[in-house]
Amino acid sequence: MKKFTWLAIAVVAMLALALPGCSNGGTSNTTSAGPLKIRVATDATWAPFEYVNETTKKIEGFDIDLLNAIAAKVNLEIEYVNVGFDPLLAGMAQGTYDAAISSITITPERAAQMMFSDPYFTAGQMITVKLNNTTITGQASLSGKKIGAQLGTTGEVLAQDIPNATVRSYDEIGLAFQDLLNGQIDAVICDTPIANNYVKKNSTALKTVGSALSTEDYGIAVAKGKTDLLNKINQGLSQIKSDGTIDQLVTKWLAG
Template identity: 50%
Template sequence: MKRFSVILWAMLIMALVFSACTPAQPSEKTKVRVATDATFPPFEMVDENTKQLTGFDVELMNAIAQKAGFEVEWINVGFDPMLAGIAECQYDMAIAAITITEERKASMDFSDPYINAGQIVTVRKETTDISGKNDLKGKKIGAQLGTTGAIEAEKIEGAEVKTYDSYDQAFLDLANGQIDAVIADYPTTLAFLATNPDKLKTVGEVFTDENYGVAFCKKKADLIPQVNAAIKALKEDGTIKKLEEKWLAGK
């Protein structure tokens, strides 16, 4: 009986030693619901071949998640419903070339800025009577619903503003002569011009100083320090610069 007890104790000790030497299994990553509007190339779009989300913002968020240690669950939704969903905490975060504004801060939180992108005017190549924002009085202007481009268009005296669910529709109408101009974020504009180099051109200078940031549901403030630390690290290690060169340079 005593011998059996000794063997039992020996087996128990060996089991404890073995378990101490076995590496701990990694804990499951927290899943974060991130909304985007994949109609904003080169920032977010659906790859025609793979049918997967891609673009500057998508790659940036995936890099942020890797640095911060969480897993992204992507939700693709229209820009205006996306902002409403963040305000109502249907999503944890959103990234979609979202300009940080004081008005938006009332219903959602923001990360530190990750890129600066102001507004610019786009017209058809043959247009000669519009050389910038100051020439848009009385013109028909297109912009995406809920964007700062739409906000700026509404400020122009006598202008007829037509809003769209996505900017590709606005630029298509512009190319087809349905509207006189489009006001949009500069990087987004460059991407659309790259697909219509013979039809469209920008006029004037970028006329607003704006920053894109990651938006947060106000109940998810605990995520902000993690995301800010990741953005800082990605700036310092050159990742964001590489994304700019890949997606924005020459667009």
């Protein structure tokens, strides 16, 4: 009987260790959930919205601060992936990434391949030319000219609609501005904040002309099927709109 008793106690002890939450070493079902980890694509060549800091080698900008602020509100952990804009759109359509933030204009064509958050910024397409250019004053005077735009952007779409224009598409918008400065092309079409940023940095060489060619809303792209993630992002976005965070980011990154 004594032998059986000790054997029974040993079996009970082993079972207790095997059951979750029955010992200090087990995992409790009542522990709080950790952050939801997501992979977010961005084309870090569109300062001041997203770019690589040459000193720290980290991706930063308006969009990055905005999504980090959302993540803090709704318990997300973000891994940023730096990828070209055209591959970014293809990756989102294929579900390669959970989400993307990269000055992405919400369009019906894109919305058919991915989901979008509520809009967080309104921009447009702007024409940039060399400071001494007097022949290009707006969209009508782009006919027959050489126009640069980034591959896969709404700026490229608009450029391709210009009659008799020669459109050069670039993997990075910075390469288009480099060719503009070197006289290889006559104009660049891109988002207003990006155009303004390049003009600010090259005020003795570049200028914008005419009015914005469009009005466009930026949204955070989310892979189809990830409705819970989209809801979280919209929840966080609503909170940072209400508490003034977006206004602070505009002042930090876009003022002046």
